[in-house]
Amino acid sequence: MAEASAAFLTNPLEAYLTFSEPRRAWVYAIAGVLIAIIAYGDWKLEDVSLGFLYVLPILLAAATLRGWQICALAITCALLRECFSSLHATPGAALRVSVGDGRVVLANTSAQSLLRTELRPLPGQEIQPYLPILERFLSIQPSATNLRTTVESRGQRADGETFMAHIWLSTFDSSSGLCLAAFIWDASENLRDREGTGLDSMMATSRVLIGAISHEIRNLAAAASAIYKDLQTASAQGERFRTLGTVIDAVESLASSGLKLASRSSKAVADLGMVLDEARVLIDASFRDEGGVVQWQVPSQLPLVEADHHSLLQVFLNLARNSEAAMRDRPSRVLRIDTTLGNDMVLVRFRNTGPGIANPEVMFRPFQLGASSTGLGLYISRAVLKSYGGDLYYERDPEGACFVVQLWPASDEGDSGAS
Numbered sequence: 109m110a111e112a113s114a115a116f117l118t119n120p121l122e123a124y125l126t127f128s129e130p131r132r133a134w135v136y137a138i139a140g141v142l143i144a145i146i147a148y149g150d151w152k153l154e155d156v157s158l159g160f161l162y163v164l165p166i167l168l169a170a171a172t173l174r175g176w177q178i179c180a181l182a183i184t185c186a187l188l189r190e191c192f193s194s195l196h197a198t199p200g201a202a203l204r205v206s207v208g209d210g211r212v213v214l215a216n217t218s219a220q221s222l223l224r225t226e227l228r229p230l231p232g233q234e235i236q237p238y239l240p241i242l243e244r245f246l247s248i249q250p251s252a253t254n255l256r257t258t259v260e261s262r263g264q265r266a267d268g269e270t271f272m273a274h275i276w277l278s279t280f281d282s283s284s285g286l287c288l289a290a291f292i293w294d295a296s297e298n299l300r301d302r303e304g305t306g307l308d309s310m311m312a313t314s315r316v317l318i319g320a321i322s323h324e325i326r327n328l329a330a331a332a333s334a335i336y337k338d339l340q341t342a343s344a345q346g347e348r349f350r351t352l353g354t355v356i357d358a359v360e361s362l363a364s365s366g367l368k369l370a371s372r373s374s375k376a377v378a379d380l381g382m383v384l385d386e387a388r389v390l391i392d393a394s395f396r397d398e399g400g401v402v403q404w405q406v407p408s409q410l411p412l413v414e415a416d417h418h419s420l421l422q423v424f425l426n427l428a429r430n431s432e433a434a435m436r437d438r439p440s441r442v443l444r445i446d447t448t449l450g451n452d453m454v455l456v457r458f459r460n461t462g463p464g465i466a467n468p469e470v471m472f473r474p475f476q477l478g479a480s481s482t483g484l485g486l487y488i489s490r491a492v493l494k495s496y497g498g499d500l501y502y503e504r505d506p507e508g509a510c511f512v513v514q515l516w517p518a519s520d521e522g523d524s525g526a527s
Contacts (some may be wrong), residue, residue: 132172139165139181147188162189187283201292205235208285210246222292224265235290239263239273240408245288255279255288260295262385269396271296272389296389376496377518378417380454381410384447387424391443398432400441407447412518413454415496420515423489423500427458427511430485434462434509456513457503464509468502 142165149158162185170178201219205212215230223230223238236243241261256278263273274295279288384406395402413420428443435441444459465471472486490500499514 135169135172139169203290205288207246207288210234210236222294224267245277262389270389270392272299299386300390376416377412378415378420380413383417383420386421390425391428395443403444405446413515414518415515419492423492426485426489431458431460435460438462454515454517457510459505459510461508465502471502
């Protein structure tokens with residue numbers, strides 16, 4: 109025993125070879141256990157990669173293996189490291205999806221938490237129900253191995269809750285074929301802050317503009333009223349008539365300049381499906397906080413429409429906000445949003461279970477008496493849609509109120525199609 113210890117200290121490699129040669133089964137068993145422990149640790153430890161430790165079982169077994177066997181063992185350890193450590197060493201929600209069948213190959217703990225699939229592991233499931241946008245990237249050619257891009261689209265958790273997903277995508281070749289790596293970030297809060305501020309900003313700016321124009325019109329109207337009173341008593345009416353004509357010309361010029369400015373809005377095309385995806389993330393969250401329910405009946409394929417993306421989203425949010433306010437004291441608070449095609453137009457309906465509208469003919473006038481805020485929301489929303497050839501109108505509904513957004517599909521020639 110003492111001689112063996114001394115030999116190990118003086119020439120450890122030769123001593124280990126002498127020791128391991130008659131005990132090959134034990135050496136292989138120990139190496140296999142070490143590989144299993146390292147692989148399990150790589151799988152469970154999210155922030156640390158243990159791949160470098162595979163060198164230990166390789167060195168342990170190398171003393172009793174031939175050259176090709178050592179290479180085979182090294183390749184096996186490399187594959188295990190690729191399978192178990194590549195995603196978990198990456199912070200944030202990460203997925204690996206097979207391009208062939210669209211199923212998740214690997215998913216780290218953050219991805220399970222983000223999509224709320226703790227009760228049913230993601231690996232083996234199709235990714236399309238959770239991130240529908242990835243379907244278009246899963247149909248790429250097998251030769252497309254250099255895809256690098258970012259997308260933002262609606263995502264859906266296992267419990268049905270929607271969120272805005274910001275996704276970094278990359279394709280690469282692996283031992284199992286072409287795969288898609290997706291790193292996901294929940295951008296819902298950023299979207300809510302951005303669009304909520306945008307809607308308030310649009311209303312504030314509109315109030316300032318309307319107030320300034322109203323001030324000028326009021327001054328001209330006051331001058332015209334004064335001249336009219338003078339005409340009733342004045343003897344020299346010719347000069348008064350000329351002054352009145354000047355005032356009328358000024359009013360006409362003011363109105364014409366505003367109409368010309370509005371007509372200069374550039375043509376814009378929006379992806380209606382993407383706008384509705386963003387609206388769904390924002391509207392669902394708002395109604396969920398208030399105890400309401402939103403029902404969506406939107407086709408998977410929607411045409412491009414003639415409108416500005418941001419402005420159209422603001423119109424949808426304003427209609428949802430009005431519906432939420434109308435149903436606040438109602439026992440049933442349900443908002444139904446559906447999209448249909450009619451008379452070559454795209455129609456998006458917002459139906460709510462509120463009390464309905466008694467006088468819909470005056471709803472779209474600015475500064476309505478009894479409005480919850482300034483009464484500008486519907487007026488501005490209709491003006492925005494009309495600037496792109498669309499419209500916003502009220503439709504009677506036996507269960508409450510219904511507002512219809514009317515949009516032109518974008519034509520190939522870029523014409524609006526509006527008369």
